[in-house]
Amino acid sequence: MATPYTQVLPPPRHQHFPKRNPTSKTVNNDRYFQNHPLILLIEKCHSIKQLKQIHAQMLRIGLFFDPFSASKLIEASALSHFSSLNYAHQVFDQIPQPNLFSWNALIRAYSSSPDPMQSILMFVNMICDGCEFPSKFTYPFVFKASAKMKAFRFGRGLHGMVVKGKRVGFDVFVCNSLIHFYADCGCLDSAYLFFESMQTRDVVSWNTMILGFVEGGCVDEALKMFDRMGEENVRPNDVTMMAVSSACGKKMDLEFGRWVHAFIERNGIKESLILDNAILDMYVKCGSTEDAERLFDKMGEKDVFSWTTMLVGYARAGNFVAARSVLNTMPSQDIAAWNALISAYEQSGKPKEALAVFNELQLHKKAEPDEVTLVCALSACAQLGAIDLGRWIHVYMKKLGIKLNxxxxxxxxxxxxxxxxxxxxxxxxxxxxxxxxxxxxxxxxxxxxxxxxxxxxxxxxxxxxxxxxxxxxxxxxxxxxxxxxxxxxxxxxxxxxxxxxxxxxxxxxxxxxxxxxxxxxxxxxxxxxxxxxxxxxxxxxxxxxxxxxxxxxxxxxxxxxxxxRLLELEPENHGAYVTLSNIYAKSGKWDEVSMLRKHMRECGLKKEPGCSSIEVNSVVHEFLVGDTTHPQSQKIYAKLDEIATRLKHVGYVSNKSQILQLVEEEDMQEQALNLHSEKLAMAFGLISVAPSQPIHIIKNLRVCGDCHAVAKLLSKIYDREILLRDRYRFHHFKEGNCSCKDYW
The missing domain is CATH 1.25.40.10 (Tetratricopeptide repeat domain)
Incomplete structure (x- = not known):
């Protein structure tokens, strides 16, 4: 019975792989063996293990030393779904005289790898070897690698080589890759000049130029290019419309975005998940969750990007209930979806909610936190003043060996x-x-x-x-x-x-x-x-x-x-009214204070309530003015009474100009000042934080003058260090002094 592994060439003399010698002659340099059973088996491989078995047989019968046969082995090891670039390169190094197909296979594989520099090095080695000259299948992938490396000068040199090789230089595939290279390197002018100089352009040429403009932030130019396509009777495809949708999203032009969506449906442009996702993303960026919802519900196929985009849309609109519902409903929750919700809370000024979602992610281990997760969580800690959790995240990063970028x-x-x-x-x-x-x-x-x-x-x-x-x-x-x-x-x-x-x-x-x-x-x-x-x-x-x-x-x-002038620009700026009220109050002009406050009531404007927070044992406690909701409220108010007594003993008198309304009774004036949120937080800190530790307080507004004076005295009376961050800066109170030196 005939075996498929018929020996066709003498076996190599050495058991080990011979080193590649560019000057050695190969036995065959055509496709004589293209229908050999072993070569046909290469196309049926499903794993690198199977490919290695065929490789061994090729070595045994000498077939490996046929350039065409070796090139098929390299193609499979470099470009298949089970590829191993390291193995492919090892195989390549053993070929006595690789053909252009083998060089191109490795150059192409490396151009898409995490190390595109190897693609450029392979190309340089090929030129130096002088055995093969680049073809129209070589340049596009070297341009791709150059773009990824932002190797502008090298790419310009390549451009010169393409121009010299006239036959290659007219190839549309090569020209399109050159446009992409210039656009990716941020040289849109060069990309556009080359585009205009092309003798033949296909839809890919137009798409590459439009995408270049979109990704470079020149959305108006991208849309002008789209208009020109119509004028020159170039039919757009799904990639064109994806780029145009992205341009609408960046421009936040909802009206034109809707027209683009209708244009796609009207012209029967091929629908795809990628295109649907681009339109969905456009609607979200334009702030229309209604349009996004309608499209999302109609989509026959959805992926993680679709669900995450919808989640982001709801979150940006402030509909966190719907955003949370999307997260819970997603078939697969990847870290991008969790990041979207954490980031949305953090950027919307809801750091507590952001950290709650982060803690949930840690607890359920549904996805592995990445750099974006950690940056958002740290930002939320910064907003909230949650240093214990911030320190924990820092330690967590060290334990996982995450390098600081x-x-x-x-x-x-x-x-x-x-x-x-x-x-x-x-x-x-x-x-x-x-x-x-x-x-x-x-x-x-x-x-x-x-x-x-x-x-x-x-x-x-x-x-x-x-x-x-x-x-x-x-x-x-x-x-x-x-x-x-x-x-x-x-x-x-x-x-x-x-x-x-x-x-x-x-x-x-x-x-x-x-x-x-x-x-x-x-x-x-x-x-x-x-x-x-x-x-x-x-x-x-x-x-x-x-x-x-x-x-x-x-x-x-x-x-x-x-x-x-401030109110002309921002009629609902309650802070402006409050600041002017403070100035009137300081000057004793209580009629003007009352008039301002009446005007605020009539306009429906309310002063932003003062809120102070303090972290104790990794738990953040918040206090509003006159707050009585805290579980330890009785102890806090008892401590406030003690503080008031000790302050009187050192001769402290309240600064009543800090009261924004006319309060005639002396006792009521002092009580109003004593109930400020930062004083409640300081009292709680004195009974809850160990004497050896500083008391950290975060205030959402500017700290008032009376509270500032009280904090200085308390740092001396109780021998405690108090760190108070208000809306603008930090105040370090120690031994009766403040780091601001009363310049604030």
Whole structure:
């Protein structure tokens, strides 16, 4: 009986694989063996183990040394569903003289791998060997690898090779890959010029250019290209419409997005899950959960992306009940879906809910937290001041061996800074080798909020010594540092150097910072002059900074002007009314206070309630003004009585100008002040936090002057360290003093 493994060539002399020798001759260089049983079996393999068995047989009978036969083995090992690039490369290295097909197979496989540089190296080796010249099947994948590596200069060199190889240079497949390369490297002008120079364009050419514009943020140009397709009678396909839908989403143009959806249905463009997902994503980004719902319910096929997009849509609309329902209903809950809900809560100012979902994820182990999960959770801890949980996440990362990249480093620095432990934030900053502009900016912001202005400026200068270019946010952070520390001259100098030294044109927020710097220092005339001469229209932050400065220095006339301008921009800004009320109250103008409060009631405006939180044994406790809902309320109020007695013994008198309404009875005035949320939190901290530990309090509004004075006294009377973070900065109270030096 004839065996399929008939020996056709003499076996190799050595048992081990021979090293590849480019100058050696192969036995055959055509497709003579393409119908050999072993070659046909390669196409039927389902695992790398089966392929290795065939490889062994090919070696035994000498078939491996036929270039065509070896190339089929390399193709299967590099490009099949069970591929092993490492094995494919080992096989390749044993071929005496690989043909172009073998080179192309490895170049193609590496271009899609996590290490695209190997694709480029394979190409360079092929050119250096000089045995094979690149074909139209070579260049597209080298361009793909170059795009992934952002190897612009190398890709430009490739472009030159394509131009010299005229026959290859006219191939549409090669040209399309060149457009993609330039677009992916951010050179949209070069991509567009090459597109225009093409003699022949297919729908892929148009799609590549449109996608390039969309991903490069040039959505108007992308939509113009789509219009041109119609003018030139090029029929769009599902990929075109996916790109156009994405452009509508980025532009948040719901009306045109609906037209695109109708165009797809009207022109019978092939429906696919990818296209449906693109339209769904467009509706969500345009804020239309109704349209998204209708499409989602009609979709015959849904994947994790579809469900997660719908979840994000509900969450962005503030419908967290529906978002949670989607998560519970999903056939498969991957980490992206959990991240979407955690992130939505965190970005909507609901850090407690975000951390509750994070804890649920940990408890049920339905998915493995990734970098996005941890960044969102740390951000929620930062908002809430939950340092115990933040520390736990940090330890958790270390246990899992998660290496700190710039995103995680920034999140950790931000969390520790906002939770009061700026020294730990500095330790993390000093421990990492790679620091991008966001890491530096986060550390500058951390020092700024803790009133360490000179250190913040020093770090800002050190950043430039390390050749890290500051961005717009960095400048805002360093200007805030100057503001909190009264560094007026330094603030002026940095602001004036923004364009020449840093190449950043001051925006509204930068002007607001300088107005704040000048205003806090009492330079109100200069601040007003700066606003009047601004090259951009003053925004609410600018007038808010001026109004806050007027409150500090009691300038009633300028305060009324600033408040009026602020309310023109934001008619429902209750904070503006409250600040002006404070100024009136400080001046004893109680009629004006009453008038303002009456106006607020008539307009349906309510003062944002003061809320203070404190973390004890990893549990966050919240207090509102006059709160009696806490389980230990009796003990808290007993402690408040004790505090009041001890304060009187040291001669403390309440600052009644902090009361926003006219309260005639003396006792009622003091009681109103004593019930402020930060005082309740301090009382709870004194009975709950160990004497050796600082009391950490987070206040959602600016701490009032009376509470600030009380906190200073309590730190001395009880010999306790109190860290209080309000809306703008940290106050470290110790031994009767505050880190802000009463400059706040």
């Amino acid at each position: 710039c995103h995680l480093t920034t999140a950790l620095i931000d969390m520790y800074s906002k939770c009061g432990d700026v020294e730990k934030a500095l330790a993390i900053f000093d421990s990492v080798y790679i620091r991008d502009v966001f890491v530096w900016s986060a550390m500058v912001a951390g020092l700024a909020m803790h009133g360490r202005g000179e250190e913040a400026i020093s770090l800002f200068l050190k950043m430039q010594e390390h050749k890290v270019k500051p961005n717009s946010v960095t400048l805002i952070n360093v200007l805030c540092a100057c503001s909190h520390s009264g560094l007026v001259e330094e603030g002026r100098a940095i602001f004036n150097q923004m364009v020449n030294a840093y190449g950043i044109i001051p925006g509204v927020k930068h002007y607001a910072c300088l107005v704040d710097i000048l205003g806090r220092a009492g330079e109100l005339e200069e601040a007003e002059e700066l606003i009047n001469n601004m090259p951009v229209t003053p925004g609410s932050t600018v007038w808010g900074a001026l109004l806050g400065a007027c409150r500090l220095h009691g300038n009633l006339e300028l305060a009324e002007q600033a408040c009026n």
